[in-house]
Amino acid sequence: DLEAREHEAREYMLHLDKATGLRKNRASLAEWEYTSNITKENEEKSIQTHLELSRQEKAAWEETKMYGWQDFQDFTLRRMFKKYSQLGVAALPDDKFQALMRTVSGMESNYATAKICSYKNESKCDLSLEPEITEIFSTSQDPEELKHAWVEWHNAAGATAKKNFTDYVNLYNEAAKLNGFDNVAEWWQSEYEVPDFEEQLAKLWEDVKPLYQQLHAYVRKRLRDKYGDKVVSARGPIPAHLLGNMWAQTWNNIESFTRPYPDKKEIDVTQAMRDQNYTPMKMFQMSDEFFRSLNLTAMPEKFWKNSIIEKPTDREIVCHASAWDFFDGEDFRIKQCTTVDYEYFQTTHHEMGHIQYYLQYRDQPVVFRDGANQGFHEAVGDTIALSVSSPKHLRRVGLATGDAEDEQTEINQLYKMGIDKIAFLPFAYTLDLFRYGVFRRKTLPEDYNCHYWKLREQLQGVEPPVNRTEDDFDAAAKYHVSSNVEYARYYVSFIIQFQFHRGVCQLAGEHAAGDPNKKLVDCDIYQSVAAGNALANMLKMGSSKPWPDAMEALTGQREMKADGLLEYFRPLHDWLRAENQRTGEHIGWEPTNMEYC
Numbered sequence: 041d042l043e044a045r046e047h048e049a050r051e052y053m054l055h056l057d058k059a060t061g062l063r064k065n066r067a068s069l070a071e072w073e074y075t076s077n078i079t080k081e082n083e084e085k086s087i088q089t090h091l092e093l094s095r096q097e098k099a100a101w102e103e104t105k106m107y108g109w110q111d112f113q114d115f116t117l118r119r120m121f122k123k124y125s126q127l128g129v130a131a132l133p134d135d136k137f138q139a140l141m142r143t144v145s146g147m148e149s150n151y152a153t154a155k156i157c158s159y160k161n162e163s164k165c166d167l168s169l170e171p172e173i174t175e176i177f178s179t180s181q182d183p184e185e186l187k188h189a190w191v192e193w194h195n196a197a198g199a200t201a202k203k204n205f206t207d208y209v210n211l212y213n214e215a216a217k218l219n220g221f222d223n224v225a226e227w228w229q230s231e232y233e234v235p236d237f238e239e240q241l242a243k244l245w246e247d248v249k250p251l252y253q254q255l256h257a258y259v260r261k262r263l264r265d266k267y268g269d270k271v272v273s274a275r276g277p278i279p280a281h282l283l284g285n286m287w288a289q290t291w292n293n294i295e296s297f298t299r300p301y302p303d304k305k306e307i308d309v310t311q312a313m314r315d316q317n318y319t320p321m322k323m324f325q326m327s328d329e330f331f332r333s334l335n336l337t338a339m340p341e342k343f344w345k346n347s348i349i350e351k352p353t354d355r356e357i358v359c360h361a362s363a364w365d366f367f368d369g370e371d372f373r374i375k376q377c378t379t380v381d382y383e384y385f386q387t388t389h390h391e392m393g394h395i396q397y398y399l400q401y402r403d404q405p406v407v408f409r410d411g412a413n414q415g416f417h418e419a420v421g422d423t424i425a426l427s428v429s430s431p432k433h434l435r436r437v438g439l440a441t442g443d444a445e446d447e448q449t450e451i452n453q454l455y456k457m458g459i460d461k462i463a464f465l466p467f468a469y470t471l472d473l474f475r476y477g478v479f480r481r482k483t484l485p486e487d488y489n490c491h492y493w494k495l496r497e498q499l500q501g502v503e504p505p506v507n508r509t510e511d512d513f514d515a516a517a518k519y520h521v522s523s524n525v526e527y528a529r530y531y532v533s534f535i536i537q538f539q540f541h542r543g544v545c546q547l548a549g550e551h552a553a554g555d556p557n558k559k560l561v562d563c564d565i566y567q568s569v570a571a572g573n574a575l576a577n578m579l580k581m582g583s584s585k586p587w588p589d590a591m592e593a594l595t596g597q598r599e600m601k602a603d604g605l606l607e608y609f610r611p612l613h614d615w616l617r618a619e620n621q622r623t624g625e626h627i628g629w630e631p632t633n634m635e636y637c
């Protein structure tokens with residue numbers, strides 16, 4: 041009878057989950073060995089280990105299928121079986137599984153090891169994305185130098201990946217079908233467990249677009265003031281190489297010469313860190329201390345032993361920041377090529393947020409050791425970083441001096457946050473809208489680059505610095521496209537992190553709606569055990585419940601909504617509207633003159 045069947049199934053599930061933990065540990069170790077020492081030998085070893093593990097997963101899956109779990113009464117048992125009933129890419133036959141692995145490791149290693157020549161010294165051709173090219177984008181104000189770095193990087197990391205990417209799309213779509221999906225787009229969206237996920241993304245964009253358009257218009261004007269109207273037009277898109285970032289995804293590096301009130305003292309965290317001889321280790325210790333101040337869990341001893349926090353000089357590694365769970369309850373690592381600056385200070389908190397989530401759900405069954413959805417995993421560290429980047433906190437830790445806020449410094453602060461958080465949204469939205477179209481074959485290989493730029497022009501209001509053709513493949517010049525990492529998670533994160541921030545700030549007594557002395561922008565939850573405990577309760581759930589239950593536990597809301605973000609930035613939105621009216625700046629953008637289709 042059902043009672044006996046569920047009991048037997050529970051025994052089976054305990055065994056399967058333990059075996060799965062060992063498999064995931066081996067997979068993570070193989071992946072770590074390869075991405076922290078990129079060699080052909082390590083690539084081969086990783087592929088063989090993953091192949092062996094996929095065969096074991098397939099065998100276990102055949103057994104799991106035998107259980108009639110759909111009518112089990114026990115919610116948690118049914119949810120575990122539901123998750124294990126999805127085999128994933130292991131459903132591919134061996135040869136196609138290996139082929140798919142090779143397309144991804146080929147793109148990823150190409151991206152990680154790509155080099156370009158210096159603009160100022162044509163014979164110096166050993167510039168990597170990190171730290172050299174990133175440094176150019178954060179400091180250069182020479183449009184020609186920025187254009188050179190942009191074009192060379194998109195050639196080296198983008199165009200070269202087109203063949204692999206095309207094969208990857210075909211093989212990955214085959215895996216999607218074997219898992220019961222029409223294509224990878226539907227598979228990726230199914231992870232969010234809501235029937236209208238794509239409509240929700242579009243609705244969120246409608247909610248934040250007016251604010252983005254105001255920010256875009258203001259920044260275009262300030263860039264035109266600086267570079268002239270031959271380089272930046274009055275009514276067109278913004279050239280993508282002038283926004284301080286290779287992908288124009290966050291614009292923090294142009295703050296110094298575009299901020300609203302330039303005569304107000306700028307909080308230059310990078311300079312303060314360098315003046316105080318900060319090291320990467322000090323940045324990690326400060327982040328760990330912030331989490332501990334909330335009564336969250338300290339980084340375990342293996343974290344400090346096994347993490348890679350600076351770029352090695354003796355080998356090639358994947359520098360793009362990442363956080364790792366080895367599924368044994370004690371081995372958790374970060375790998376990143378830290379440089380001492382504000383950007384990496386933020387990234388360190390972002391990655392530590394992933395580790396804290398791993399620590400909080402480490403007693404869950406392995407199958408539930410995941411974010412409530414992937415956006416949650418990306419939002420934890422950023423939510424903490426919203427407190428850390430407040431002037432109040434920066435003064436508290438000695439990274440900012442000066443007096444408390446006045447109207448103008450508050451607008452400057454909101455602008456600083458806005459060119460990070462508001463600017464990012466259309467970029468994130470386009471990256472997976474593009475890939476949804478590719479997986480659904482609405483975008484064919486001969487149209488990849490044209491469709492990519494059409495979306496970026498239409499939604500983000502940026503244009504390439506030079507004409508593009510279908511010999512280019514600019515999407516792969518972004519890490520996540522070359523490494524097969526889904527990106528809607530960041531779009532979700534940049535929305536819900538403001539819902540989380542409002543929740544923890546209220547619990548910390550740092551925010552009250554309508555109270556001018558408790559504005560969201562000034563909130564710092566540092567040392568608030570009440571906030572930390574509520575956050576921990578949400579994180580402990582892992583993916584054991586649908587994400588609305590997790591969100592409700594912390595915020596009382598059950599949907600992702602832009603209201604937190606819009607409340608946070610309301611004073612900036614008002615200021616931008618008034619300022620753009622004062623200068624008569626055109627809101628929005630007309631079609632580009634650049635050719636890319």
Ligand SMILES: C=C(C[SeH])C(=O)N1CCC[C@H]1C(=O)O
Binds near residue numbers: 360361387390530
């Ligand atoms: C820091 C990470 C590793 Se999960 C990252 O990829 N992020 C963090 C914010 C957006 C996105 C990016 O860099 O494109």
Ligand SMILES: [Zn+2]
Binds near residue numbers: 390394417
């Ligand atoms: Zn992340």
